Every structure is written in C-alpha cells, then in structure tokens.
Amino acid sequence: MTSPIAVQPQAADAAASARAPERHRVVIVGGGFGGLEAVQRLSGLPVAITLVDRRNHHLFQPLLYQVATASLATSEVAWPIRSILRRRPDVTTLLATAIGVDADAHRLLLDDGGGLSYDTLILATGARHAYFGHDEWEPFAPGLKTLEDATTVRRRILLAFERAERETDPEQQAALLTFVIVGAGPTGVELAGTIAELARDTLPPDFRNIDTHKARVFLIEAGPRVLAGYAEDLSAYAQRSLERLGVEVVLGQPVSECTADGVTYGDRQLAARTIIWAAGVKASPVAEWLGAPADRAGRLMVAPDLTVPGRPDIFAIGDTVTISAPDGKPVPGIAPAAKQQGRYVAEVIKARLRGEAAPAAFRYKHAGSLAQIGKRLAVIDFGRIKLRGALAWWIWGIAHIYFLIGLRTRLTVAVNWLWIHARNQRSARLITQGRNPPDRPVEP
Template sequence: MKNAAQSVQVSTEKHRPRVVILGAGFAGLTVAMRLACQPVEIVIIDRHNYHLFQPLLYQVATAALSPADIAAPIRGILGHFDNIQVLLDTVTNIDRDRCQIQTLSDRRIDYDYLVIATGATHNYFGRDEWHELAPGLKRIEDATELRRRILLAFERAEIEENPARRQALMTFVIVGGGPTGVEMAGAMAELTRFTLARNFRRIQPENARIILADANERLLRPFPEALSEKARRSLERMGVEMKLGTRVDHLDRHGVRMEQDKIATETVIWSAGVKASPAADWLGVDSNAAGQVAVEADLQLPGDDRIYLVGDVCQHINPDQQPTPGLAPAAKQQGKHVARDLIARIRGRRRPGAFVYKGRGQLATIGRHSAICNFGQVRVTGYAGWWLWGAAHIYFLIGFRNRVVVAANWFWSYLTFGRGIRLITGDVAVKPDASSAGNPGRSTLDQSR
C-alpha cells in the first residue's frame, strides 16, 4: 500500500500521457521545457536539486567561479509550468513490463513515455579505487574538493621543511588530454603564475610543476591536428609539462607511475574518460565499453518505442557513421528531437524521423588570452578565440543572473588577475609530514612559538 500511495502522489492528470524524464542535465531539461506547454504530464527526476553547467566546473576547481555561478535550482527553472513535477530522488530500476520507475525512496512511478538522460561519471578503466586519490570533474562536490586539495597543497608547502616533500606538494598531475584536461591545465598555470604568486612568503607558487599526461600522442584528438599542436605549444609556453603517449599504470597518495616515469605528487586530477550511468543495468540490455546503450536512429531503445535515451548515456550513430559526441550542444539537439517526436506522437502528426547531429563547432580554452575554435573551414585561435569561447559559454548558461555574474567575474579576473573564490572547506588542519628533513615533525610555525 505504501508504493501505491506514493504512486498516487505523482499521478495527477490520468487523461494526459505521462512523460517521465530521468536527469535534469542539458538533454533532460531541454525535453522538459519543450513539452511544458503541451497536453502531457511531465515528471522529472534527478538526484540533485540543481541543473549544472559542467563545462565550467574546472573554473570552480581553480577558484575562478563559485558553484552557484554555474548551477540553477531545477524548481526555479521549471516551477512555473503547471504540468511539470520535480522529484528529488535516485532511480534504482526500470520495470519495462509494467512501465514503472523504481526509486531509492521506494516510489513506483508509472510512465507512458520515458526519457533517460542520466549522463555519465568518471571512467577509471577498471581501477575504480583511484577515485578517492584522483577525483574527476563531474559534480559540484568534485570541483570544491579539488579546489580544497589544490589550495591546501600550497598551504602545506608553505610550512614544509623537507625540500623533496615541498616539491611533491607543489606538483600537480592532470590525467587526460581532452578539453577538460587542457582547460584545467591552463587554469592551473594561471592560478599559480598570477593569482597566488605574491600570496606566500616561503614558497614561489609560480614554480609549481603542472603535468598534463595522456595515453595518446596528441592533445584534443577530436580537433584537427594543427589546432591540437597549437594547444600543446600554448600550454608549454605557460609552463605546463607534457607526458604524451604514456599511460598511468599506478597511482597512490604519494604519486603516480607512468611506465618507467615516477612522479611524486599528492594532487592528481582525473579527466581521462567518462562512463555512462547504469541505465543499461536498469533496462536489462547490453552496453558498450563506456556503458552507453545503443539506440535506434530516432533515439529510441531498440524493441521498445516508449523509451528514449539521450546525451552521454546513449550510443547514437549518424548517417555518416560518425558517433554523436558527448557535448552539451549535442545533448540539447537530442533533447529537442525527442520533444518534437513526442509532440508528433501525442498529437497524431507526422514524426520527424531519424536524429542527425549538426556539429556547430569545437571550442577549448587554453588560458587567459588563448583558445581554439574549430568551425570546419573556419578556425579561430588566440585572443579572438578566447572571446568567442567565453561568449559561447555564457550563452549556454541557464538563467540571466548566472550569465551576468560569470561575465562580471571573468571581466574582473581579466583586469586584476585575481580569483576571489579561494576558499578551503572541510578539514583544513595543516600538519607537516613526520618525515620532514632537518627537524622531523617541526615546522616553521612550531619553531616561531
């Protein structure tokens, strides 16, 4: 009876078909907003109460932006639509025979149509125990934890007596040479060379060692080779070391090993790949190595025309045999297509047919004055590319307030080289290593008492 009662709570208008959307990312939110004025009942389920602009998480991690600048409450975005209900819950299973969603709070939610847009998480390629040692950047919690580790490393280095350990504290390894890794490396270089340069007395943050490692021979593989090479040269001019064509085969709290190269560090940032949410397990279907579920040309689950999969969770192949990339614009395009298809089905109109991804371009920023933008025959780099990259990201942000705040923060940082969100949260106890040379266990702070 408990499940039945909870099912009634999310079932209001039985004469309208119910569309349940799992995930309020770019794809899920687009579907919901496109269906908001249609004769349907919409239930959107997410385990967070906010929509997150993931492409700028690295700026939270490097103290340029606050989490609130790149996130917006889901209820604030959708709350004024009468036919949308938002549930804060976690999906545990999908009963396809009964057309029901099962959640962690023991709800059973009926659906007429189901849109799965639950995104992806970090992929450690079978070494999930590395998650605690090398956080990725998929959640606000990841970004704030990385910010804490990065800033705390410099605080610990300031009072460390052992030169080797001080150098390890000021060494940062970024694993993965995709857009996130490249942008993180550039932001780290700026943070150390400009923002923190005059903040310490015993260490020189500008001498911090920043290493970008990737198993591939070049950065930013989806970009043309010439732009990848330009990105590499730009990062090297900023002082970032490259470890390309080498794979991380060991990682612990004291460092990483890449084949025969051992690097002492206490801060490792993971951006080497993503793995789809467990939608395949919920549905009882096969998935590829990245956990993605293969879909039909119209984004439906093969053999079940009530279920759509969009965004990072689906494996979609375009007519030119190229896969749809896991990018925010691609997710939004898929969301629009699913909404059009659902509207056509509900209203008895002609359906739009196959989804075809239309690539608008590729963008990645390298640093303060440099970015690379690829629009096919047109390529924009350097200072102009940086402005174009910034304008595009502000455009995709949800909410007028976020756009204004991010633009203002970037403008202020541009003028002052400052990053104002340098907050260390959580456990901030700064203790020297007991193995410190000279006087074990005693720091400059101890000696000055």
C-alpha cells in the same frame, strides 16, 4: 493511476495522478542538458511531465573546471531545477534517485521503494568519470563531474600550496607543488592551463616561503595529441600555448598507477600530491536496468530514433547512450549533443501524440568545439572555420555567458572573469569541507 503493479499507490504517483489523470505521462530522469531540453521542447503539449533528479540543481558542466580552480562560485554554475521550471505548471520536479525500470509495468523505480508510472520514459542520466578498471585510484585522483567533485579538487589544489608553504623538506615541497592532470581532452586542457595561471599569476604575491612559479603542472595523455577531437593544427596550437604557460605536456603515455605519492607512466614515477582525473567516463547504469546492449563504457546502444531497442516507450539520450553521427564517428559526449537529442525526442513524442508520421532518424549536427587555454586564449573548431588565440577567447567567453541561465549569473560571472583578467584575483579560493574543521557536527 492504472499501473497494474501499483497496489499501494506511492506518494509521487498519487500526487501526479491527482493533478492530471488524463494526460500522457512523460517521466524524465536527469535534469542535465538533455533532460532539460526535452522538458522545454515538450512545452504546450497535452502531457504531464515529471522530472526526476537526485540532485536539486542543473549543473553547467562546461564551466565546472572554473569552480575547481577557484575562478567561479558553485552557485554561478548551478541552478535549482525546480526554479528553472517554475513557470511550467505541467512539470513536477522531484528530488529522488531512480534505481531501475520495470519496463513491462511501465514504471520507474525510486530509492524510497516507490515508483512513477509513465506512458513515455526519457532516460537522461549522464555519465561519471571512470578509471578503466582501476577504481582504487579514485581517492588519489578525483574526477570532475559534480559540484562536490569541484570543491574537492579546489580544496586539494589550494591545500597543496598551503602545505608546501609549511614544508621544509625540498623533496616533499616539490611533490606538493607538482600537479598532474590525466587526460588531455577539453577538461584536462582547461584545468592544466588554469592551474598553471593560478600558480603563475594569482598566487605569487600571497606566499612568503615558496615561489609558486616553481609549481609544475603535467598534462598526461595516452593518445598522440591534446584535444583529440579537434583539427590537428588546433591541437598543436593548444599544446604550444599550454607549454608557453608552463604546462609540461606528456603524450602517448597511459598512466599505469595512481597513489598518494604520485603517478607512474612508462618508466617514470612522478612524485605529485595532487592528481586530477580527466580521462574516460562510464555511463550511468541504465543499460543494466533494461538488460539492453551497451558499449565498453556502459553506454546504452539506442535505436536510430533514440528509443531503447524493443521498448518504443523508453528513450535514452545524452552521455548515457552511444549512437553514431552521420560521419560514422560516435556522437561526442558534450552539451550540444545531449540538447539535440532532447529536442529530437520531444519531436518524436509530439508526432506520436498528434498521430503524425515519426520524424526521420536522429542526425547529430556538430556545431563546433570550444576550449579555453588559460585566461586569454582559446581554440574553436567550427569545422570549416577554425579560430585560435585572443579572438577565439572572446567568442568562447561570450558563448559561455550566453548559455548560462539567468541575467544574474551572467552579470556575476562577467564580474568574476573581469577580475581574473584585470587583477589576477580569483573569487572562490576557499578550502572547505575537508577534515580541517575538527568541530564539525556529525549529521543525524
């Protein structure tokens, strides 16, 4: 280990250097789509890779809303990172939280006071939901980025129905049966459609005192249409389909307040006990770590080769960066974009190690956009080809099952989806981790 500041070599460092002291050290922060793709594309090169993530699992975010709506189990959308990489002896997986970068010393700083020296650093640390300067809304309007977020949202949705069943005051009952989703991007649309179906198809036979058909689902969007990134006719179709499922779509209305009682938009105060936030994200603080320029959402502005300006040995990819696509629009914060960036960075590193010319600047290729609307419809925007309806749903389903990791997950997800379709039964209607169990031990 040759890092000049490593007076006391830290555990992780010592272990890594013991294994492969001569290899080019690549440290990757974040085991999401971008980070994992970089690891996979660096296979076979003379590098020693350390993948750092503060969670032990890779999360398949495109289906996280299905955990939040009781359709899938947590273990069907998440897999241990070190298990995914078990056949890669060149990769060390480290469960640790990165807290900064000492770029001059070429060192990633970890929360245990230690650090990792790198020859090349790839930051793929993602984003979290954001409240446009209203962080005080978060307790009332949880977002959907982690497994815990999903089980929190699931608990709140299911508890609202349970409390409504016990409530005798009609006004309170109506508020308990009102669900608000803020933000009509793909996640908002998918949440709204699935909650509407939960109330309409799954839950009615289970309750005795309430009619869950009376539940109201609001999808509130500040912009002029749902699925703003899609073609206009697909947006219109998605909106009609949602409305047919009973979702009340409110457009052009930014939410101005979220409280325990509900939301305010325009002049309207809507009493709702369950609010889910699907609007806006904030990047991880890598731009701050590096003192690099960022946009309003905190996304680091990377160079055309995805390096941090002035730091050719540091790449940043995925939701934590902003860069323009060939059409001038920003590259969207979706899995395929992060994967393309991970692949590109691996190519640049490969060229450098071989002493070849650097690849041309990163060019994002938009493969298409897919969103599910309830259990039988979807919209797909492949650019020239646009699909909607039942056929689009089949393509959506097959594509998502294809991208899941492992045959085991594919089988169990297929079984669960089959049950939703054939029987309206959702597999994971569990209320957990709330304040409910009073005898929960305190952790040491």
